[in-house]
Amino acid sequence: MKIRRLFFLMLLSLPTLAFAQQQYYGTIASGIRVEGADPSDLDRVALRSGDVIRPENVREAIQALFDTGRYRSVEVDAVSADNGTALTFKVTPHYFFGTFTLTPESLLERPLSTLVRVPVGQKYSETQVQEIVAATKQILEEAGYFNVTLTLRSERDDVRRLQNIELIANTNAKSKARISAINIEGANGLLPPSDLSHALHISAGDVYNADNVDRGVSAIQQEFVDKNFLNTRVEAIPEYNAETNSVKLRIAVSPGQ
Secondary structure, rough: OOOOEEEOOOOOOOOOOOOHHHOOOOEEEEEEEOOOHHHHHHOOOOOOOOOOOOOOHHHHHHHHHHHOEEEOOOOEEEEEEEEEEEEEEEEEOEEEEEEEEEEEEHHHOOOOHHHHOOOOEEOOOOOHHHHHEEEEEEHHHOOOOOOEEEEEEEEEEEOEEEEEEEEEEEOOOOOOOOOEEEEEEEOOOOHHHHHHHHHHHOOOOOOOOHHHHHHHHHHHHHHHHHHHOOOOEEEEEEEEOOOOOOEEEEEEOOOOO
């Protein structure tokens, strides 16, 4: 018995099939079944045993399965039989995002799901997974963990059609990075360095934390606003040293007018 697998894209722009596959058009469907789907979805397929197999009714059967919204791909197996051709519509179901966790949990003060917008309940997408991985790495850096590598572990719940994601972090360091030095540049003597350092409220030796740096940047900016400077811009530029697991913090000030 020879089996021919017919592949159809979701676009359903059914081209003329190769010669070896064309032989099945015009034959009688001796059996129709759906594999990997809810058995009730077979009722959606208008093609029935005894019908003549044509491109149009195969296309319509595929479209009917896609219209359920439960499947991301459909393949058709055609098997020659003495009394015609047996067709099997093989479907790959959509999975949906389930849980997201970060291991070890102690790295962040709050659960990952409260810090990263996770698409729980939405259709699973590798692109979205990579976006979450990138966002998680950024959050870990902001918390003081640099050079983080994340290992992705994905577990599939076939009963509920869920894809549960665990991100396992290797921080490459036993502790958070500390600030080795702070340079405030661009103030041009307009305000005393001591006032700027006091407003920044961060010292060499402190654990690096992006939230603390942001608060310090805002405080320096407010110092200039209080002195009637307009359009003051303050930017924090961290420079990480992997050998010492430390950050040199550069604060660039553009006082404005």
